[in-house]
Amino acid sequence: MADSKPLFSLDGDPVAAEALLRDVFGIVVDEVIRKGTSASEKVCEWKEPKELKQLLDLELRSQGESQEKILERCRAVIRYSVKTCEPWVLVGRVSGVCTQLHSELPAPFSRSPSLLQPALLRYTYEIAPVFVLMEEECHYSIKKGAAFLGLGTDSVRVVKADERGKMIPEDLERQISLAEAEGAVPFLVCATSGTTVLGAFDPLEAIADVCQRHGLWMHVDAAWGGSVLLSQTHRNLLDGIQRADSVAWNPHKLLTAGLQCSALLLQDTSNLLKHCHGSQASYLFQQDKFYDVALDTGDKVVQCGRRVDCLKLWLMWKAQGGQGLERRVDQAFALARYLVEEIKKREGFVLVMEPEFVNVCFWFVPPSLRGKQESPDYSERLAKVAPILKERMVKEGSMMIGYQPHGTRGNFFRMVVANPALTRADMDFLLNELERLGQDL
Incomplete structure (x- = not known):
């Protein structure tokens, strides 16, 4: 038609x-x-x-x-x-768009409300130190949030991740036992679906098992990787997310909705956010209005005045349809795979690891360092390459790609293949430009 x-x-x-x-x-x-x-x-x-x-x-x-x-x-x-x-x-x-749209979103949750209620949090905070557990690859905002809440960054325990950046459930169990032995009260575990650097997806089913055994709130930071749920091909990366108590999702990332567009999805059906944040300001949230006051959702959010962020997501979804958004996700995966295969073909490019998401991490090894991996200063010299190339590409105005160290790994490039306008020609240009900019190093 x-x-x-x-x-x-x-x-x-x-x-x-x-x-x-x-x-x-x-x-x-x-x-x-x-x-x-x-x-x-x-x-x-x-x-x-x-x-x-x-x-x-x-x-x-x-x-x-x-x-x-x-x-x-x-x-x-x-x-x-x-x-x-x-x-x-x-x-x-x-009126009603935000509330009605929320009911239309394909939330992955189905089970009963979580055991964690505000009263429990107040109780544990009064009698013992409260601990949040996060993995090594977790976003820095978790520690920042602990500081904002008054828990302090020392209340955040770090759980070990494996070589691919995924949380190790056995270490999570160990950290919980250690905290309890010290008289602390762990109450929240933050897992990640799509870590910032490596694009790792934590094993959510195993983490959910640990949280269930200990009665802990399970939060999944799916800000980056949550949109993968729209893909029938790749959604298995988030197996177990339906068991989470809460999920953070940013459509402004992989789906490229306009900044900002974020969602917090909860299992809880008791209007928990309103219980936590509501102040019942009578000059704004009168209860005797002529329409259903349940549509006044402003009292449950942290801020008051705000843009209607869901409008961007709704309008984009209407335009693209679920199938269009799925194609957008699948195309990003396919283009990332093309980039990986091209990196393997070229001299001077070395993958940090095989990606499972659209974060492609690699080193560019300049001509002067090729074949010298056994040199004692090889790693130190290689780590200086990415900053130099970043300066050159920015001053040339040709492209901008992020770089960073990671653990014992020296600086490497992280190409995030998310823009739906990208093509294979763009991936070729990326590699060609790095070769051109680094040919004299």
Whole structure:
């Protein structure tokens, strides 16, 4: 059907994309600036939440929608938004959209609420030190969060990871036993699905078994790797995530939704976030409104004023469809595999390890170091190569690739293949450019 063409294809169509953006800007100028600042226009075009859900058609489908349909949705979201914002800001605050969209997302959870409740946390904090357990490859935000919560970074115990960067469940069990023997009370384990550097996926089933035995809250940081669940081919990397108590997911990463777009998914069905964060401010969250106050979800979040981040995800999902997003994930895996195979063919390129995700980590060995692995200063000299090449590529303006050391490994490049506009030609350019920039080293 002519109406079934998705918003963007993986092949890319810059002309169509430019035309679409111009149309969207036209809608913003018309609906937000012209009508939104006109005293003759309504401040709010009220619709009952059930009616609004039907008008917007919140359901997420496997097939994407046409550009014409997406433009209609942009206009509808703006039309039914509150019009009291600054004329240059698109708020998109539609009553019920956030709540209704959450119910449409394919959450992987099914079991009953967790045992951990706020009262338990308060109790353990009063009688004994409380410990968070994370693996060596875990994101730095876990320690940062412990500091913000007042637990202190010393309350975070680090669990060993194997050579591929995955948490070792046996060491998790050992750390729990050590903490309990010291009179501490472990309460949360943070596993990772898609570590920042190596792209490792922790063994969630085994970790869930440990958490279940000890009655611990299991959180999965799937900010980077959670989108892999959309792929029928690769979703086995997250086997066991359905047993987690909470999951963090960032669609603005692998799915490339606009920054920022993050989700926290919970097993708990007792409105735990509201119990933890709610302050019942009577000047904002009146309980005697003429519509269902359950739609006022603002009291359960940490901040008050915020953008409606889910709008970006919903609109992208409507445009691409579940199948389009799955293709985006699978294409990233395929392109990463192409890059790996090309690295193996070229002299001077050495993989750090075979990747299981789209993080491709490798060294570029310049001509002066090739064949000299046995030299006593080889590792030290190799570690200096990536910083030099990074400076050169930035000053040339040709590309930007991250590098870092890792454990005993010296600096290496980390190419994250996530942009859906990337092609094999881009991967070839990457390798060719490193060869050009490093030929005199």
